[in-house]
Amino acid sequence: MSTTLLPLDVHAIRRDFPILSQKVHGKPFVFLDSGASAQKPKQVIEAMRFVMEEQYANVHRGLHYMSEKASDAYENVRDKVAELLNAGSREEIVFTRNATESINLVAYTWGRTALKPGDAVAVSEMEHHANLVPWQMLRDAHGTELRIIKITDSGELDWDSLEQVFADGKVKLLALTHMSNVLGTYTPVERLAKFAHEHGAKILLDGSQAIVHRAVDVQAIDADFYVFSGHKLYGPTGIGVLYAKAEILDSMPPFMGGGDMIASVSYQKSTWAKPPHRFEAGTPAIIETIGLGAAIDYVRAIGFENIAAHEQHLTEHALSTLSGIEGLRILGAAQDRGGVISFVMKDAHAHDIATLLDRQGIAVRAGHHCAEPLMGRLGVTSTARATFGLYTLPEEIDALATGLERVRKIFA
Amino acid sequence: MSTTLLPLDVHAIRRDFPILSQKVHGKPFVFLDSGASAQKPKQVIEAMRFVMEEQYANVHRGLHYMSEKASDAYENVRDKVAELLNAGSREEIVFTRNATESINLVAYTWGRTALKPGDAVAVSEMEHHANLVPWQMLRDAHGTELRIIKITDSGELDWDSLEQVFADGKVKLLALTHMSNVLGTYTPVERLAKFAHEHGAKILLDGSQAIVHRAVDVQAIDADFYVFSGHKLYGPTGIGVLYAKAEILDSMPPFMGGGDMIASVSYQKSTWAKPPHRFEAGTPAIIETIGLGAAIDYVRAIGFENIAAHEQHLTEHALSTLSGIEGLRILGAAQDRGGVISFVMKDAHAHDIATLLDRQGIAVRAGHHCAEPLMGRLGVTSTARATFGLYTLPEEIDALATGLERVRKIFA
Amino acid sequence: MSEALYQSIVLESSRNPRHAGRPDVFKAEGQSENRMCGDKVSVFFNGAELRHEAQGCTILAASAELMCEAATGKTTGEIAILSDKFEHLVKTGQETPELGELNALASIAQYPSRLRCATLPWSALRDAIARAGSTGGPANG
Amino acid sequence: MSEALYQSIVLESSRNPRHAGRPDVFKAEGQSENRMCGDKVSVFFNGAELRHEAQGCTILAASAELMCEAATGKTTGEIAILSDKFEHLVKTGQETPELGELNALASIAQYPSRLRCATLPWSALRDAIARAGSTGGPANG
């Protein structure tokens, strides 16, 4: 495999990521765990340093220079996120800690007011716990039902099951991943949104994985809610995003109470600020939001077309290279799949694989990937998983294959 | 006023804070807004850079080198926070986004299970909205009562009012600030904890301001809950702390659902991880937590005795200097007060004061300081506020006084 | 100079307003509030006459006063044009002769966080005009 | 060498265990689980005899097997000592002759995140002993 004809100049990109030139156990660091959290380019690190060294103060409430600069920089990122998602307006963007909090926010506020006991929430068999447990908690606290849409053996949404789940008209929310963090499956979100709307339901999309690889247009999808985390998109930890349509956000009561989310406060009654501030109580993650802004600039400068082509290229290379390894089985075979490859190996437990690869400098993840029920569906207790980012080289996949051959020999 | 005999070598400290050498509107930057959010020493900036450039990956679930390093660094900060607060164990430390989230977490979980409709929560007249609105929301959602403890004209807790509020035995939680962000008043937390416990109530302390200036010992105080934000303690934004006694945390249901907070997940039923992980759903603020660790190391190396003495020194200097300005009135006159000075001036609105000071490079805050009800109690709609940090010089207070004289002349 | 904003016209208008106070009769009242600082302003619309009640800072009070002075006797159409010009003034800092004494607020453009202090009375005025219109009042120029 | 952990004793014990499988009769069963990876182990205590059922990785399976081999025939007091020594071994990587074949797991010390794979069977064993004790079984050495 050669690096010619790569859609991206990956070598140039790699120079932006200082950590990639580290050695691990004396070996070149091969990072195939971007799906858990991506590495950060120096542009992001520099943006965070800049705000802390040159323009920092608390936002919104300040009438002085530093506070104005920081507030502008912070609010400016709301515009960047709105553009990234092609949201209808900047007011549709709420900053949270991570995708998990975004989903919980929806479950606590919209879920407890727009949904009535007896209404149902539908999720699929391939959800991350973040898009399952909040709906379980809602079920147990609020009396909604939780329904599970099956997946096919190839790891795609089972349309028959979807129709069955919706048949009695009780489903008021379809909460689905846009891309599986185990199988790499992309879900057909436009079609699903149309389906949900035709059945009188709203749709929430967990974009944690998809946002990293594809241009997302929430208006074209007609998504009601869309969530993702900054840290998987080459941004810092501690910052996530909730997109929701303006009229939905308007109707939602606040999640947390405190500073910045109020219009007025008296002991008897407080009134709430308009969205998005209604949902951002207390001092926000100012530095991290600004870091996320730099990450968005970074990926947009590279361009999602190129990023998607690169991912496609790597995925094909990985599928063909890894499937040549004796005793290795790749999970999932969706038509539309991306740079997340989960696999198991005969006689070698996923954790042993991960440990042995680590000793060769190769970082993969092993475990249930926060998707226990999916493990059950796949008939495994854990898998090893390699995931790719825009800095991933085909040679790194080759290194993985070599490493796995070695693992195979140890356990043979 | 001279700088001799300062308890700290403030000039040396200032060299650790790159932002302090900035100019604002061509003037030396005089930052008197640390109470809203503190500036960051290069040790914190460097710790964050280090993790992003050299040891980053997602935590907890990784079996590879970078994930282990990041997990260790992250969990290590839990020990640092436990030491900072003298908690009984590291498991009593929950990481949140900020003090606001910490209080909301308690209101949503402990509040909705340990408190029954009809039970009362007592707060004081000098709470930040963060320690008022969550209890209002709990009242409105759960049927608890919200009671207000009066303050005296000097800005101290009114003990008679406290006793009245507790008289009928319904109060089950006393939620109080450890230091007012408007009046600078420290509350007698040991005595209050004893009082609360004798009356069958738990005590939650909002340490957002106090933690910056004093050594806090949650065991000596016998606090049930203690909260603060990293960003006021010279750490990054996006990271806050909830301390709660182990047996209380153990009894609390989770707040948000998702990855890392579960023991096992099936569609029917999920079981929760032990504290503190039960309360940390999803990818945590890894980089920011590590930044907070560096901030804690920084302040502990300076020593809280020295920090407290420095604050005392600055506060006395400010009170005597500012009280000499004609038409200026300082709000609050508590016996035990610290480096937060709110004031109003005859004929000059707080915002005009802030704007005019800003043009001289001096950053103060103006407004209701997220304490609208307190403004009502004080008979003002807003105040100007100067707050001090460990890098504040007495000369900066002198500069403030000069600036205020100039404001006075404009409005005279 | 850096304190240009607080020049004498501004200070004077805020201190000695001639259009302040709630009138006994009026067609409509408009209100606007800045939640960030608690500033509030009411504008009382009475066809040709305008009065205000401003609670807040010098800039708010001065802007309310200068607005009432400038808009008195104007049609709602003329007020809309004036309002747009004023908005442009405070955002860009570029004075125009048509704005007369309102130009005194030009340097607010250097203080983005104070912008709303200057524009608050104008939103209250638009609110008042809308209310007067919707209740069928005669105020349409 | 870097793959020292996966030396032949470890691979062999995990592949061809002699103490695996749930016995028909036993005094007590102890369990332990690692929520992070879903690994589980049961230990069946029968006074002198020990058996295990391990679901998980090679290290877990090997550790369970080597533990049963080493602890069989020991008193609970002796087992407690062995358990402490083993804990010390896997945390420090320092082998001691008393541990015999258990020393094969010494290099787990280089893999902190895998430590629990090695110690899980031992907590299941302690659990089993505690249960046997509390139900009044005769297993107290």
Ligand SMILES: Cc1ncc(COP(=O)(O)O)c(C=O)c1O
């Ligand atoms: C006394 C007090 N409590 C709570 C808060 C809220 O802190 P945060 O906005 O970091 O959650 C603050 C700071 O604004 C404060 O001063």
Ligand SMILES: Cc1ncc(COP(=O)(O)O)c(C=O)c1O
């Ligand atoms: C599909 C999916 N959803 C949700 C999450 C949760 O993201 P976070 O932990 O950042 O909240 C993840 C990542 O772990 C994911 O892959």
